[in-house]
Amino acid sequence: MSKPAAPVPLLLGRYRPNQLLARGGSSMVFRARDENLGRDVAVKLFSSGSDDDVARFRTEVSVLAGLRHHGVLSILDAGVDDSSPRDPRPFLIIELVEGDTLRALLSAGPLTTRQIGEVAFEVAETLEYVHARGVIHRDVTPTNIMVVDYGTRFSRPRARLTDFGIAIHATRPQEITEETFGTAAYLSPEQVRGEILTPASDIYSLGLVLLECFTRTVAFPGSPVESALTRLERDPDMPDDVPEPWRALILSMTQTDPRRRPSAADVATAAREALRADREHEPA
Known part of the structure; x- marks a missing residue:
């Protein structure tokens, strides 16, 4: 059950938060109403306007504003x-999608291949x-993958990547801190x-997510x-x-060794071929 909405004022004269959806260490996410367009949106409100929060806010805006892809939630x-x-709070207005996190789906029961x-x-x-746009997500987890079912005859559930709050540009210096360390x-x-990251870091995280999908562990x-x-001592079972x-x-x-991992394009190609082979072996 969703928590009751916290008292948040009308934002930019048009966005009215009305339901708290999630609470994290540095921000809260609300369902809100865009009163100009008559639609629901998501509001990510940072907990305070400290220098660190403003810096995180500007990073997320710069990352999200440059991404246009059906797998990424759009910043509005x-x-x-x-x-x-005395307490200014930066916020983002983000596309609201109806669906379940991969974490919730795994908790509900096993997934098919x-x-x-x-x-x-x-x-x-x-x-x-x-x-390809020089961005590393840094926090690919079951909680940050949303599975959306559009509910039409020819649609199917689609996975979308959320929460670019600690994403970095691969070409920029990286600083690892406790608050931006990702999900352990x-x-x-x-x-x-604490090394300089490459896109291969996201591939490793996705590999652990997929392994968990099969094992539910x-x-x-x-x-x-x-x-x-532990992962410095051994490979995952x-x-x-x-x-x-x-x-x-x-x-x-x-x-x-990150240099030995496939690229995201290689993973997508392998997954597509495995799905095609799976369909070919389905009974008529």
């Missing part, structure tokens, strides 16, 4: 709520686009070591520190019941 507007002058394959293809396709269970080894559980450090060719693909995606 941005601003700063200065209704309390076809469902997992479609998530793999669509997220990899999105990452190919994102990486899905970090790449190079993230744990987090590959590196434990406390954030324990989870993060690969149960025998993970089917080919997914087994080989996930093993390649979770190579410790």
Whole structure:
């Protein structure tokens, strides 16, 4: 059940928050009404207007504003709520999508190989686009993948990548801090070591997500520190019941050496071929 809405004023004279959807360490996400266009949107309101929050806000705006892809949620507007002058709060107005997170779907029950394959293809396709524009997501997790069912006869559930709050431009210097470290269970080894990242970091994280889709078990559980450090000591366990060719693909995606991992385009191609082969073996 959703939490009651916090008291947030009308934003930019048109967006009225009315339901709290999620709360994180540095922001809250509301369902809101765009009173000019008569539609619902999502509002990501940062917890404060500190220098760190404003910097994070500007980073997310610069990243999202430059992305135009069906797998990425679109930014519609941005601003700063200065209704309390001593506590200005930056916010983003983002496309609102109706669906479930991959985390919620995994909690509800097992996914079919076809469902997992479609998530793999669509997220990899999105990452190919994102990486081609010099952006690394840095937090590919089941919680940040939304599966949307448009409910029409010829549509199917589609995976979309959300929350670019800690994304970085691959060509810019990186600073790892506690607040922008990503979700510990899905970090790449190079993230744990605090090294300069490449797009291969997102591939490793997606590999762990896909492995979890098959096993419904987090590959590196434990406390954030324990989870993060364990992957420096061993590769993720690969149960025998993970089917080919997914087994080989996930093993390649979770190579410790980022140079040995496939690109997002390679992952998308492999996923598409596996889905095609799966369809060919379906009974008539």
